[in-house]
Amino acid sequence: MSAQEFFTQAVVYLAAMVVAVPLAKRLGLGSVLGYLVAGVAIGPSVLGFVGAEGSDVMHFAEFGVVMMLFLIGLELQPLRLWRMRVPILGLGGGQVLATTFVVAGLALAFGQTWNVALAIGMILSMSSTAIVLQTLNEKGLTKTHAGEAAFSTLLFQDIAVIPMLAILPLLGGELLAEAGHASGGHGGAWHLENWQRGLLLAAIVVALAAFGRYLSGPLFRFVAAARLREAFTATALLLVIGISILAQLIGLSPALGAFLAGVALAESEFRRELETDLEPFKGLLLGVFFISVGASIDFGDLMRMPLVIAGLTFGLVLVKLVVLLGVGRAAKMSASQNATYSFSLAQGGEFAFVLFSFATQNAVLGEETVAPLVAAVAFSMIFTPLLFIVNEKLIQPKSAPPRQERSADSMEDADGTAIIVGFGRFGHIVGRVLRANGVPLTILDSDPEQIEFLRNLGVKSYFGDGSRLELLEAAGIADAKLLVIALQDIGTSTSIVEAVRQRYPNLPIFARARGRFHAYELRRMGLQHVYRETLDTSLEMSIDALKTLGMRAYQARRAARIFKKHDEVAVRELGQVWREGDEKTYLQAARQRIENLEAIIANDEQGSSSKNDAAWTSAKEARKEKRQ
Numbered sequence: 103m104s105a106q107e108f109f110t111q112a113v114v115y116l117a118a119m120v121v122a123v124p125l126a127k128r129l130g131l132g133s134v135l136g137y138l139v140a141g142v143a144i145g146p147s148v149l150g151f152v153g154a155e156g157s158d159v160m161h162f163a164e165f166g167v168v169m170m171l172f173l174i175g176l177e178l179q180p181l182r183l184w185r186m187r188v189p190i191l192g193l194g195g196g197q198v199l200a201t202t203f204v205v206a207g208l209a210l211a212f213g214q215t216w217n218v219a220l221a222i223g224m225i226l227s228m229s230s231t232a233i234v235l236q237t238l239n240e241k242g243l244t245k246t247h248a249g250e251a252a253f254s255t256l257l258f259q260d261i262a263v264i265p266m267l268a269i270l271p272l273l274g275g276e277l278l279a280e281a282g283h284a285s286g287g288h289g290g291a292w293h294l295e296n297w298q299r300g301l302l303l304a305a306i307v308v309a310l311a312a313f314g315r316y317l318s319g320p321l322f323r324f325v326a327a328a329r330l331r332e333a334f335t336a337t338a339l340l341l342v343i344g345i346s347i348l349a350q351l352i353g354l355s356p357a358l359g360a361f362l363a364g365v366a367l368a369e370s371e372f373r374r375e376l377e378t379d380l381e382p383f384k385g386l387l388l389g390v391f392f393i394s395v396g397a398s399i400d401f402g403d404l405m406r407m408p409l410v411i412a413g414l415t416f417g418l419v420l421v422k423l424v425v426l427l428g429v430g431r432a433a434k435m436s437a438s439q440n441a442t443y444s445f446s447l448a449q450g451g452e453f454a455f456v457l458f459s460f461a462t463q464n465a466v467l468g469e470e471t472v473a474p475l476v477a478a479v480a481f482s483m484i485f486t487p488l489l490f491i492v493n494e495k496l497i498q499p500k501s502a503p504p505r506q507e508r509s510a511d512s513m514e515d516a517d518g519t520a521i522i523v524g525f526g527r528f529g530h531i532v533g534r535v536l537r538a539n540g541v542p543l544t545i546l547d548s549d550p551e552q553i554e555f556l557r558n559l560g561v562k563s564y565f566g567d568g569s570r571l572e573l574l575e576a577a578g579i580a581d582a583k584l585l586v587i588a589l590q591d592i593g594t595s596t597s598i599v600e601a602v603r604q605r606y607p608n609l610p611i612f613a614r615a616r617g618r619f620h621a622y623e624l625r626r627m628g629l630q631h632v633y634r635e636t637l638d639t640s641l642e643m644s645i646d647a648l649k650t651l652g653m654r655a656y657q658a659r660r661a662a663r664i665f666k667k668h669d670e671v672a673v674r675e676l677g678q679v680w681r682e683g684d685e686k687t688y689l690q691a692a693r694q695r696i697e698n699l700e701a702i703i704a705n706d707e708q709g710s711s712s713k714n715d716a717a718w719t720s721a722k723e724a725r726k727e728k729r730q
Contacts, residue, residue: 114151118140118143122137123140133240135484135487135488138392138396141394141398144393147401165356168342168357169383170236170388171364172363173384175360175364175365176376186254190255193251193433194256194258196429196433197258197426201425202224205418206220206222207223217466221270221461221467222471222475225457226418226475226479228259228450228451229256229448230450231357231451232388233483234486237490248440248442251443252443252447255443267460270460306352314367314368318367319370322337322370325337334379338379346359395452395484396480414478415478418449418478418479419448419482420448446489448482449483450479451483455476458472458475518542518543519541519584520584520586521545521574521578521582522536522544523546523589524547525563528635529588532586533545537561543562544578544582546574547564547566568598569597569601571602579602585612587611587612587613592623595624596620596627603627614635615632621677622676626677632673641662645658645661648661664699664702664703675691
């Protein structure tokens with residue numbers, strides 16, 4: 103490819119990313135589907151901006167997958183990876199073996215020989231690491247049970263590529279001289295026996311662990327001492343590329359080698375710096391990879407045999423979905439998590455392209471068999487974001503346990519002086535303080551697990567929806583002396599205030615406010631006791647920050663007290679301006695308030711009230727100030 107052709111292709115790919123991805127995100131489809139559709143659009147079957155050279159671009163862009171697994175490895179400390187060994191072997195091993203045998207059985211039923219059927223089964227057991235992890239990350243599902251199960255399965259699949267590369271040549275009926283060579287370099291450049299490769303792999307793992315523990319720190323500190331960002335970036339790229347090449351030389355997947363390198367560096371003090379430097383490269387290369395997958399689809403094959411390819415695509419997704427649901431059920435995953443796990447992995451993977459090419463080279467599969475299967479894998483990858491949408495919109499509402507699946511508890515024995523609605527991270531602190539001081543409480547919460555937990559601790563609590571006035575009346579609100587609303591949901595909180603204020607106007611209500619504008623709304627409804635959930639904690643941090651910067655303790659506390667006093671006044675007064683709906687007037691008034699507050703603190707005689715101010719300084723702090 104000439105320089106001009108290279109830059110032309112770069113313009114095409116970048117333009118496709120710039121146009122398609124924002125559109126897909128606006129439509130709620132996710133970036134991966136945007137990339138795939140963009141690839142189809144610029145591919146040879148539609149606009150024709152990308153031709154045969156698209157396969158070369160895909161080999162280059164596969165490095166984005168390598169970087170992604172390196173960054174994932176950085177997040178996994180070795181001890182955490184060891185703790186994950188059971189789901190990796192159980193979920194991953196179960197999925198690969200079950201899918202292999204089910205697909206092989208179906209291939210046998212359609213007249214394939216046993217060796218061809220087994221090869222197809224192994225190859226189609228792979229799922230797309232790049233698409234699945236990217237989509238899980240975008241949807242915030244990476245840390246969920248389903249997300250961790252999907253990652254464990256994908257990691258096992260990447261590891262399983264190694265024995266598959268050793269088995270496939272044997273299925274061709276003869277050992278070929280090129281048995282060690284996989285398409286794209288996954289087979290290895292060194293001709294090693296399996297036992298030799300295993301020993302070398304163990305040596306590399308030990309070497310990586312030693313490098314991460316003893317050598318990475320001095321190396322990165324030496325580079326960081328130059329104070330050149332590009333030098334650190336170059337070091338990070340050198341590390342990933344070097345490990346990938348070494349992995350290829352011994353027949354490992356480059357992605358697996360990069361993952362092991364990431365795990366080795368997970369304890370490094372420079373881990374965050376590595377992530378920051380490599381993240382843009384990973385995102386860009388993954389985008390090019392997804393576009394290349396879309397562009398690689400041969401619609402000519404689809405037009406020649408549409409029913410065959412459609413049937414293979416649908417069959418592949420259906421078989422993997424059924425197998426995954428069975429594996430998730432055997433692992434005792436909840437229905438909701440099992441659905442997310444299964445729908446996320448029900449596609450072919452990028453390693454399938456490599457393995458199909460390798461199987462063709464080794465005379466295991468013929469071109470006429472491989473062509474429709476490659477198209478089916480590519481289409482299944484394109485449909486993956488749609489599967490996520492189906493799961494999110496149709497399956498999850500039905501599979502997730504309803505929050506109100508049981509009726510409210512009987513409250514005949516409720517006799518609380520104070521009623522607390524919502525006993526989460528905010529409400530439980532208020533409740534514990536009141537309870538510790540002998541105040542009888544009636545606690546309402548709509549989370550059955552939270553109620554069960556509280557009862558196990560010996561705390562009298564009731565399941566129910568606190569927004570229902572009749573439930574509050576059953577809890578004894580008519581005789582209560584105080585109502586505390588500590589809910590996180592703003593809409594529910596304001597609806598409770600409105601209903602209770604109308605029926606019991608003289609009942610004191612203490613309400614949690616999620617932020618400034620929520621406080622405005624609660625003030626508008628007539629509440630005098632409104633508490634912003636982070637205000638006091640933030641003020642405590644500001645006091646400690648001022649003391650660390652050299653301010654005396656009493657001065658820091660006085661500044662925070664003045665700030666809180668005037669900010670509470672500002673909330674009351676600015677709330678009225680905010681309710682009038684004129685944004686320009688509100689911003690002008692808010693700016694004026696900020697300037698006034700800064701002037702008040704600046705002009706405050708901080709050292710004049712020595713007797714009173716000394717009371718704000720602890721004995722320990724006073725001794726420290728005297729030593730200074």
